[in-house]
Amino acid sequence: MVTRAMPTAGLPLLERAAVTALARLLPAGFRDRQRDEWTADLMTLASHGAAVRWRYLLAAMWTLPTLRSLVRSGRAGGPSGAVAAPVALALTARVLILGLGWPVMSWLFGVALRYVVYDVPARLEAGMTFDPKDLWPTDGVWVALTPLWIMLSLGAWAAVLGGPFLIGSLGLVATVAGPLRRGQSGRQRLTAALAGVGALAFVVGFFVLVGLFPTVLAEPGDYLISADARSGVTVGLLGVASIVFAAKARALAGRTRAALLLVGAGAVIVMLAHHVPLGVSMNIWFMD
């Protein structure tokens, strides 16, 4: 269980313990929020004497079953914004949505959509004079769109090749976007950044090892990469994980779960594209 660091030094030990005990009886996604509210109130009441603060705590204890029941029913499907997801859960959701969503959306827009919109098969048959995937405005003010083109290209490559490239995408997002999420303690930000750096280090290590020991590792390394590029297993597994996560993590906000579902469904489509002739043609056209 991840808990938020908070300054409670001004609160007597016994009162702090009482607040912690009361908070423990609330649903996990709401616990930190309510503990902070009670603690801040008690610290405001510091000058009113211990009797006033204990009366406050008794009143909170008295109404705790109602509060618990309301929070649980709100979570069960009411229009509630009251339940905040635990930080670790929300962080995992963010990494999946951005880290998997980036390659998946890049593939959908940068590969599949362009393949269909530009009718690439017809152009190929007609002896294509230019490749639509090279169409990108770079003149004048359009140069501002270059970062978008780079993002789309890198994301699409990660979706097509899968394996370490997808892990790299998740790692990059965890490193950059993870620590920037609001409402985290310094320790949680550091944990997110370290997890991301760890994933990136794994990917870099994989390629360095293959490069250092080409006679031993090049063949299995290449096999691993090309097998995933053929099957799309990693993107498929991550997509299924994203869908299951959306279904199970009820403490997450509705829109976060919807985003997880969308990204998961998109990832499964990318995986399926590795196994149908049209999808394979799209990928070959993109990589060619």
Place this chain on the structure above:
Amino acid sequence: MGSLRMTTPRLMALRAFLDDPGQERYGLDLAVQAGLEPGTVYPILVAFETVGWLTSREEEIDVHAAGRPRRRYYQLTAAGVTAARDALAAAEKRRNARAGSRRLAW
């Protein structure tokens, strides 16, 4: 938008919110203004928030500099203002009806 069973503490909280509907309030502040027992206000706030009568946001402070955790500020939504006025009007109507029936009994 949901509806709620109205109790006296809930009506007291709504009356306090309606004193200045645009103002954000934190739990203890509202309890004091409404005349509620501090510590009992959070189930009321969560109930209102759950049906969409209130929105809330976390205070943006450096908790270590402030020396206390962040507070949560609550504010009536447009629907909440309407619902609060309706609930108070309905309560007033019930009270008047009861007073009227007592007069008839006498």
